Amino acid sequence: MSSPAPRSQTVKVKDVAREAGVAVGTVSRVLNDHPAVTRELRERVERAMAHLGYEVDVTAQSMRAGRSRLVACAIRDFDIPRFALFIKEAEAVLREAxxxxxxxxxxxxxxxxxxxxxxxxxxxxxxxxxxxxDEQHRDVRAALSEAPMPVLLIDRDRIDALDRVTADHRAGARLATSHLLGLGHRRIAMLVGDLKAFPSRSRLEGFRAAYAGAGIEPDPRLLRDDVLSSEHAYRATASLMSLAEPPTALFVAAMDTLGGCLRALRTMGILVGDGISVVAGSDSDLAELYTPPITAIAWDLAAMGRHAATMLLERMRGDEIERGRGLTVPTELIIRGSSRPFAG
Amino acid sequence: MSSPAPRSQTVKVKDVAREAGVAVGTVSRVLNDHPAVTRELRERVERAMAHLGYEVDVTAQSMRAGRSRLVACAIRDFDIPRFALFIKEAEAVLREAxxxxxxxxxxxxxxxxxxxxxxxxxxxxxxxxxxxxDEQHRDVRAALSEAPMPVLLIDRDRIDALDRVTADHRAGARLATSHLLGLGHRRIAMLVGDLKAFPSRSRLEGFRAAYAGAGIEPDPRLLRDDVLSSEHAYRATASLMSLAEPPTALFVAAMDTLGGCLRALRTMGILVGDGISVVAGSDSDLAELYTPPITAIAWDLAAMGRHAATMLLERMRGDEIERGRGLTVPTELIIRGSSRPFAG
DNA sequence: CGGAGTCAATGAATCGGTTCATTTATGCTT
DNA sequence: AAGCATAAATGAACCGATTCATTGACTCCG
Structure with a gap:
């Protein structure tokens, strides 16, 4: 025999079948909207289900069907406010389906x-x-290629034939950097996240492309990577502003790190706009409402979430779609008061 | 017969058993760290599993065991930046378990x-x-009482014998209001969320308690409830400041709505601190870094997440614990430059 | 009127682990 | 050496829904 955990005796298809006077197969077909059930029986079964308070066991369905109707989302840290937007929209689309x-x-x-x-x-x-x-990590790549279910990359570089949804960070960073160069800045410091991952890499590319477009060379000592949190940004800003030749503009390209940077500047008594120009790599209430308001790069994370969910659903449905689709949402530069001409 | 979705032929306990030359029951016992397995057999089985690349099917385990090792978290809108902290910590604790x-x-x-x-x-x-x-909603209460699994309420009023984790919004709001009253303000406007739910109700209670403590009556025309988003806060602030007798202080008690309020004030050309005092119901980068910095109520959402997960785990474990436990995290008032004496 | 063809309904087999009554092996005692 | 106790391993039954070959009922047509 076998009596697992003292299960609160639940109603099963068998009970519904008995109550309705039909076979279990019929109950199952009612549950799954199978066409070949007469209206009369369908109603009888539905009445029995309502009467007994029946709820199908998704666990059993999953086991039999070999699929769970679960979609997983794994991101590096969902303590990033704007990422919540992504998840929210993705969840809505998925639940709808x-x-x-x-x-x-x-x-x-x-x-x-x-x-x-x-x-x-x-x-x-x-x-x-x-x-x-890290898109290049051997073991991760191996794990991805062995995954039996479709995987969609969120804001990451192409890997094999996986679908992906990205933002055009390169264009955004290039715009931002060109904007600062156009204002006469030559010593632009850049705070960026982990260069092993796509967004930071793209931003750095955009930054360099803008410099190259202007025919000048960025000072490598003004680059700070691996800035992954507000605390990092605080320290990076402090160290940059303590240089013998400090930057005249800060491009805070890493996500959700503007606060740390502004805190450092305030502590050091440096005025944004006057003492230094600042551009944020992602928009926020803080950027919009700071005094002066902070010039920032913006893109539609909600749309990314919707697209990610939609593309993944299509892929799961197994439609005949080309593999390795990529969708890129555009970025834009919102110019505000924090970026001003360099008054050399 | 029955052949569900063309399942990529996976390795099952049976295969492992054959490979290791043992019975399926033994494989299962190895999987579940059952003590009564000799070291030798355990190793043989583990080698077979590694060799075949075996992965247990949690779906099948769940069905047999009647439990899924899934914990659900449902909140009203996870587009609330600070809530991400709660989820993050809760997830960490749950995954650990x-x-x-x-x-x-x-x-x-x-x-x-x-x-x-x-x-x-x-x-x-x-x-x-x-x-x-809405804690009072009949159908919701019925659904809760019929739920076969433990349910823990996040920042909500007591319902039957459900566990709950809350923040002391009443104390926070009372502190904030007393602070403003102490500065000489008498016309304090309050923006609060949905009064059908605990946090807003508590904040309003705290607000009224502070007034009562000072022996005066708040002006009911200065209360705006159902402020659930930044956009609502924008409109509410605009309407308040357009009154014939506008408030001299704003208590923006609803979560994540400070941005809308500040936007409205800026649009109307009203200076925070000078023209009007402002206190925020929840802290944020924006509150800390605004000019002037905004006085705010703070509490530890990460701790709430950890406690929620821990309490729920204990309850699920079925320990003999008193029912209806409640844990309240304290709130504090961080006084900053946005709240100044009323210069009548 | 008989046989072919439709259409509903049936229920045993199945998905992949887990459990426990049973069997087999081992150790200990006298 | 026999008897008993203990421990390890076995494998059939089971969790609950789905599927499909089969049965039964009914229709249609020559």
Whole structure:
């Protein structure tokens, strides 16, 4: 025999079938809107279900069907305010389609990413959308290629034939940098995240492209990478402004790090706009409402979330779609008062 | 017969058993760290699993065990930056304990809340943490009392014997209001969220308690409730400041609405600090870095997330714990430059 | 009127682990 | 050496819904 955890005796298809005087197969067909059920029987079964308070066991369905109607989303840190928008929209699209969202944080560690992919497999998750800490990581790539379910990359470089949704960070950073160069700045410091990942890499490319377009060379000592949090940004800003030859403009390209930078400037008594020009790599209430308002790069994270979910759904449906589709949402530069002509 | 979706032929316990030359029961016991397996056999089985690349099917485990190792979190809108902190910490604690987080947004609608509770049941979710749009809603209460799994309320009033984690909004609001009254303000406007839910109700209570403590009556025309977004806050602020007798201080008690309020004031050319004192109901980068910095109420959402997950885990474990536990995290008032003496 | 063809409904087999009554092996005691 | 106790391993039954070969009922047509 076998009596697992003292299960509160639940109603099953068998009970419904008995109550309605039909076979279990018929109940199942009613549940799944199978056409070959007479209206009369369908109603009888539905009445029985209502009467008994029946709820199908998705667990059993999943096991039999080999799919779970779960979609996993794993991002490096969902403590990034604007990412919430992405998740919110993705969840809405997925739920509309009958899927439930699993959420996990990778903490930007390859080993966690691999462990999560395994956990998702074990759960028979039907699709995954995720960020990666490092697109080149061998083990992560191996784990991705072994994944039995479709995986969509969030704002990451192309890997094999995986679908991806990205923002045009390169264009945004180029715009921002050109804007500052156009204002006469020559010593522009850049705070950027982890260069192993696409967004930071693209931003740096855009930055360099703008310099190249102007026919000048950026000072490599003014670049700070691996700025992943507000605290990092604080320290990076402080160190930059303490240089013998400090920058005249700051491009705070990493996401959600503007606060740390502004805190450092305030502590050092440097006025934004006058003492130094500032451009933020992502827009926020803070950027908009700061005094002076901060020039910022903006893009539509909600749209990214919707597109990611939609593309993943299409892929899961197994439609005949070309593999490795990429969708890029545009970035724009919102010019505000924090970026001013260099008064050499 | 039956051949469901063309399942990529996966390795099963049976295959592992054959490879290792043992019975399936033994493989299962190895998987579950059952003590009664000799070291030798355990190693043989583990080698076979590694060799075949075996991964257990959590779906099948769940079905047999009647539990899924899933915990659901449903909040009204996870587009609230500070809530991300809650989810982040809760997820970390849950994953540590071997659970996976399901996420859904209720959009603050009772029907969605009820539908989600049903969906969670069908998935055999082991525990739920959620907010409610209205603690008094009959159908929601019925759905909660019928839920077969433990439910923990996030920042909501006591319902039956459900566990709950709350912040002391009443104390925070009282502090904030007393602070303004102490500065000589008598016409304090309050922007608050949905009074059907605990946080807003508590804040209003705190507000009134402070007034009562000072022996005066608040002007009811200065109260704006149902302020649920930044856009609402914009409109509410604009309408308040257009009154014949406008307020001299604004208590923006609703979460994540400070931006809208400040935008309105800026549009109307009213200076924070000089023209009007402002206190925010929740702290943020914006509050800290605005000019002038905004006095704000702060509390530890990360701790709330950790506690929520921990309490729910204890409850799920079925320990003999008193029912209806409540944990309240304290609030504090961070006084900054936006609240100044009333210069009548 | 009989046989072919439709259409509904049936229920046993199945998905992949887990459990437990049973069997087999081992150790200990006298 | 026999008897008993203990421990390890076995494998059939089971969790609950789905599927499909089969049965039964009914229609249509020559």
């Amino acid at each position: 009958g899927y439930t969202l699993l959420l996990a944080s990778t903490t930007n560690r390859p080993d966690v990413e691999i462990a999560l992919l395994r956990a998702f497999r074990r759960r028979r998750v039907d699709g995954v959308m995720m960020t990666l800490s | 071997g659970y996976t987080l399901l996420l859904a947004s209720t959009t603050n609608r009772p029907d969605v809340e009820i539908a989600l509770l049903r969906a969670f049941r069908r998935r055999r979710v082991d525990g739920v943490m959620m907010t409610l749009s």
